[in-house]
Amino acid sequence: MADQVTAEPGKELQGLESFVADWSSDQEAFKKVHWGKAMMWIFLLSDTFVFSCFLTSYMTVRSSTTIPWPNPSTVFALNLGGVEVPLLLIAIMTFDLITSSGTMALAVNYGYRRDRTKTFWLMLATAAFGAAFVSMQAFEWTKLILEGVRPWQNPWGAPQFGSCFFMITGFHGLHVSIGVIYLLTIAFKVKRGDYERRGNYEVVEIAGLYWHFVDLVWVFIFAFFYLW
Amino acid sequence: MDHGHAASQAIPQQAPDKAHGQQHPLGIYFAIWGLLFVLSTFSYLVDYFEFHGLARWLLILLFMWLKAGLIVAVFMHMKWERSPLMYAILVPPLLLGVLVTLMSIESNYTFWTRIIFFGLRSLGPPPGVL
Numbered sequence: 001m002a003d004q005v006t007a008e009p010g011k012e013l014q015g016l017e018s019f020v021a022d023w024s025s026d027q028e029a030f031k032k033v034h035w036g037k038a039m040m041w042i043f044l045l046s047d048t049f050v051f052s053c054f055l056t057s058y059m060t061v062r063s064s065t066t067i068p069w070p071n072p073s074t075v076f077a078l079n080l081g082g083v084e085v086p087l088l089l090i091a092i093m094t095f096d097l098i099t100s101s102g103t104m105a106l107a108v109n110y111g112y113r114r115d116r117t118k119t120f121w122l123m124l125a126t127a128a129f130g131a132a133f134v135s136m137q138a139f140e141w142t143k144l145i146l147e148g149v150r151p152w153q154n155p156w157g158a159p160q161f162g163s164c165f166f167m168i169t170g171f172h173g174l175h176v177s178i179g180v181i182y183l184l185t186i187a188f189k190v191k192r193g194d195y196e197r198r199g200n201y202e203v204v205e206i207a208g209l210y211w212h213f214v215d216l217v218w219v220f221i222f223a224f225f226y227l228w
Numbered sequence: 229m230d231h232g233h234a235a236s237q238a239i240p241q242q243a244p245d246k247a248h249g250q251q252h253p254l255g256i257y258f259a260i261w262g263l264l265f266v267l268s269t270f271s272y273l274v275d276y277f278e279f280h281g282l283a284r285w286l287l288i289l290l291f292m293w294l295k296a297g298l299i300v301a302v303f304m305h306m307k308w309e310r311s312p313l314m315y316a317i318l319v320p321p322l323l324l325g326v327l328v329t330l331m332s333i334e335s336n337y338t339f340w341t342r343i344i345f346f347g348l349r350s351l352g353p354p355p356g357v358l
Binding site: 014015016018019021022023029030031032033038041042044045048049052056057059060061062063064065066073086087091094095098099101102104105106108109112113205208209212213215216219220222223226227228 | 250251252254257258260261264265268271272274275276278284288289291292295296299300302303304305309310311312313315316317320321324327328331332334335336338339342343346
């Protein structure tokens with residue numbers, strides 16, 4: 001085909017044609033996408049593969065062991081007034097992270113509306129929910145370590161349980177902790193008016209992408225590690 | 229193909245403030261937020277009411293994919309992104325299906341090798357002579 005794939009003036013290509021047009025053009029693949037956003041997405045894609053490797057290796061050791069796997073429902077139960085409620089802390093952590101995702105989405109929205117005060121406070125709320133999540137995780141780790149869970153053994157069954165648990169939740173917790181620092185940094189830059197001067201709040205959306213990704217990973221960990 | 233028509237359908241929300249990126253009404257975020265809460269409650273209830281076997285798996289995976297889809301599509305704005313970015317990010321993870329398939333075959337092989345070489349004693353308490 002001799003013609004280049006280009007849009008008629010004033011119109012945009014859609015779907016597969018726009019994909020071909022962007023990817024076959026020299027120098028710049030993602031037209032009209034902020035470079036930071038494209039880079040964040042590519043980082044998140046690579047991170048997807050990292051977490052997938054963890055979850056796949058967890059699947060492999062869990063389905064190849066001949067010793068019964070500890071039941072997460074009872075391992076992660078909390079005792080409330082004499083009643084063992086299954087997975088209670090994990091459920092609270094899930095809701096906490098979803099809430100933080102919600103406040104982050106609102107922060108991005110208010111950023112584009114150039115409402116600095118609201119953006120700042122919503123990002124601060126997001127970071128606070130994130131910090132709460134890490135604290136609950138620290139509590140969970142402490143509880144399990146005191147009960148005798150180690151990367152090489154545990155009192156309930158297959159020894160691989162501990163290594164999978166510490167590796168997967170630890171790496172996710174590290175992401176949350178880094179996210180909290182990242183969000184606080186951007187929040188204070190918002191407050192100081194950096195993006196107001198630059199006239200572009202896309203940085204807030206990019207930070208938001210990272211944060212939503214952390215929530216996204218938790219959705220998979222919750223399903224595969226805690227509910228299986 | 230009528231590009232003009234397709235374009236007017238696909239990007240109506242960006243029109244008012246295109247220079248300033250993703251600008252959508254607040255309502256959609258609250259709606260998705262609510263849905264995520266409901267779906268999380270459902271997936272918790274799958275465990276609470278002790279569903280087992282195929283029903284458990286189907287429910288867990290259904291709620292998981294719905295939640296993941298809502299987060300990526302709306303919270304991460306993927307639904308409003310240009311399709312070149314969408315393809316670049318969403319297609320590569322599909323390859324993970326190959327890895328998962330290979331590893332589940334491999335783990336099945338390991339499982340039966342263990343049963344054959346270490347015997348059934350590895351399935352439960354040791355039968356005396358050890």
